[in-house]
Amino acid sequence: MGALEALPPIGAHLDRFALRANKSLGQHFLFDLNLTRKIVRAAAIGPDDLVVEIGPGPGGLTRALLESGARVIAIDKDQRFSPILNDISAASDGALQVRYEDALRTDMQQFATGENTYKIVSNLPYNVGTQLLVQWLMADPVLWSSMTLMFQKEVAERVVAEPGSSAYGRLAVLCAAIADTHLMFNVPASAFSPPPKVESAVVHITPKAKDNRFCDLAGLGQVTRAAFGQRRKMLRASLKPMIKSTTLSVADWLGAANIDPTARPETLTPEEFICLTRLWKSAITK
Numbered sequence: 001m002g003a004l005e006a007l008p009p010i011g012a013h014l015d016r017f018a019l020r021a022n023k024s025l026g027q028h029f030l031f032d033l034n035l036t037r038k039i040v041r042a043a044a045i046g047p048d049d050l051v052v053e054i055g056p057g058p059g060g061l062t063r064a065l066l067e068s069g070a071r072v073i074a075i076d077k078d079q080r081f082s083p084i085l086n087d088i089s090a091a092s093d094g095a096l097q098v099r100y101e102d103a104l105r106t107d108m109q110q111f112a113t114g115e116n117t118y119k120i121v122s123n124l125p126y127n128v129g130t131q132l133l134v135q136w137l138m139a140d141p142v143l144w145s146s147m148t149l150m151f152q153k154e155v156a157e158r159v160v161a162e163p164g165s166s167a168y169g170r171l172a173v174l175c176a177a178i179a180d181t182h183l184m185f186n187v188p189a190s191a192f193s194p195p196p197k198v199e200s201a202v203v204h205i206t207p208k209a210k211d212n213r214f215c216d217l218a219g220l221g222q223v224t225r226a227a228f229g230q231r232r233k234m235l236r237a238s239l240k241p242m243i244k245s246t247t248l249s250v251a252d253w254l255g256a257a258n259i260d261p262t263a264r265p266e267t268l269t270p271e272e273f274i275c276l277t278r279l280w281k282s283a284i285t286k
Helices: 009-017 031-043 060-066 079-091 129-137 153-160 171-179 217-229 252-257 268-283
Strands: 050-056 071-075 096-099 118-124 144-152 178-186 200-207
Touching: 009 079, 031 060, 031 118, 031 144, 031 178, 031 200, 050 060, 060 071, 060 079, 060 118, 071 252, 079 096, 096 118, 129 153, 129 171, 129 268, 144 153, 153 171, 153 178, 153 200, 171 178, 171 217, 252 268
Parallel strands: 050 071, 050 118, 071 096, 118 144
Antiparallel strands: 144 200, 178 200
């Protein structure tokens, strides 16, 4: 038996140090190693990979990542779990590095060295998951080679949504601008401790070829925020406030993109939103 396999079960490890999930941090722990190994397989993690994990907690997913032979950098601002993570680190023969800091303030670019990129694998804290995803999408340059992330099911569906669906919105457009997304599988609430009130799902995200990415996500974010902020309105109304600092009219702007002014945002493809963004940015820089 290896050192990792000899560690106490995750629940017993928590009990040993009298630790429990912190609801204010959106913590829900995975005890089932079969499930965490399934996530690692979905992420296609191998011995040569560097993986960044956010919110390891008591290390259920961390253990599965280390079992694959990967090197892992785990980031958590909750230092209560340091005794458990120290045990895992010792059992991993130095393959685990733990950093106690706020992932929202972590410069993820520092983990890429030379041509070596990193993969992000995480059971994301529910309260900051979307914010972290958008932050990673907007990284310039893109140095992550894939992201395999667990969200609330509703959020996961918004990540992979297609135009015309009820889940389609700003998040799907931002993702589609630079990456391909796939919903891998659902995870029942009963798999967690404590169980959340909703189901979860795992999403796998890979960057598109560099020449196929639209990297002005800040501009795209502004256009989609205006459009989907009033998604019941026609585009000619919801986008009107954006032309105040330009010489454009809404009709000219939408006409140049070959978009019907009476269309609603959920009917537009990501490519059409990208076209609108390019035209708008060109107009405000003149």
